[in-house]
Amino acid sequence: MKITAARVIVTCPGRNFVTLKIETDEGLIGLGDATVNGRELAVVSYLQDHVIPTLIGRDAHAIEDTWQYLYRGAYWRRGPITMAATSAVDVALWDIKAKAANMPLYQLLGGRCRTGVMCYGHANGADIAETLDEVARFIDMGYLAIRAQCGVPGIASIYGVTKDKLFYEPADAAIPTESTWSTPKYLDHVPKLFDAIRAKFGFEKHILHDVHHRLTPIEAARLGKSLEPYRLFWLEDPTPAENQEALRWIRQHTVTPIAIGEVFNTIHDCRTLIQEGLIDYIRTAVVHAGGITHLRRIASLADLHHVRTGCHGATDMSPVCMGAALHFDLSVPNFGIQEYMRHTTQTDEVFPHAYTYADGYLQPGEAPGHGVTIDEELAARYPYRPSALPVNRLEDGTLWNW
Ligand code: CS2
Ligand code: MG
Helix, strand or coil, X not given: CEEEEEEEEEECCCCCEEEXXXXXXXXXXXXXXXXXXXXXHHHXXXXXXXXXXXXXXXXXXXXXXXXXXXXXXXXXXXXXXXXXXXXXXHHHHHHHHHHHCCCEHHHHCCCCCCXXXXXXXXXXXXXXHHHHHHHHHXXXXXXXXXXXXXXXXXXXXXXXXXXXXXXXXXXXXXXXXXXXXXXXXXXXXXXXXXXXHHHHHCCCCEEEEECCXXXXXXXXXXXXXXXXXXXXXXXXXXXXXCCHHHHHHHHHHCCCCEEECCCCCCHHHCHHHHHCCCCCEECCCCCCCCHHHHHHHHHHXXXXXXXXXXXXXXXXXXXXXXXXXXXXXXHCCCECCEECXXXXXXXXXXXXXXXXEECCEEECCCCCECCECXXXXXXXCCCCCCCECCEEEECCCCEECC
């Protein structure tokens, strides 16, 4: 089966998505997500100018060779733009192969390892009271695992707290908006949130929290220790992890489980974290970490070191990514949990999909391939809108991690 054409579809049903569509001489098509929030057009160019011309005429079944061609053959390896483009090609080819085999993708990946994919929703509020109400709402929706984020007195706006309570779009302007951060105020407040959650709801539900890269390692160690009584499922991105060895400081001080990896794009970004057991969950995503092919490699390394998967699944990753992720989640032995930040109705209409949610679990569905399609006519009605993620500054103006 030969690749005969490939093109990029950019659409903005409430937020920008970049989708790669690959066509073959047997009439089968495959879709891959190539969305990098705030950097969408860079991936569009990389695909159109440097990848698609090399795909035409290639064997659509040669997934691994194509992956190696796009990774080793690129010379300039790794990085979010290169790897998102590689991911999109990889997922589109897995979609095609599963359709050619007339089976849902998870069957091609080794079959079902579990009854369903446990997911977590995002409860957030301007203060503790509103966050408790949102946690209650997600419990009512059947979630077994809930991430809780809340406003902090003295901080005007904070990551993860939004007016829309089901979806979250942080890329809110063409030029980055600026927010102000205070670690002392945050560290004093967060334990009160989880004390209130456990006091009200007990310990039956898994509770998660995303620090979003904002602490130094020793501050993160302090937070992890202070949250131990509340038995979090995980504390996410406690400190920027380019310096993987820094996580040793956190591990020495606390048993609160750690999840890192949503900004990683290859196994090399997390090799030390995994091999030294510095994390408990690896967050790498299908769309950003080299597609199904590379994510399986990361998961296999993680499996050797008691690390489980916890794929990133924010609103800014398209339903194509979510669909492919669920087939991966169903079949990977060391699955942990899947993030499930819902998409808007507009987005779901542009990307009809087979996956479903019920009682705290997601199912990828039984459609051949990854089960996600795109309505190109509807997609064309939503033109690209320049959007950038915010930047963050400390109260003295120092540029900090957003
Ligand atoms: C967050 C994301 O979902 C998460 O865990 O870290 O919302 C992240 O901020 C966005 O994906 C950035 O585009
Ligand atoms: Mg996160």
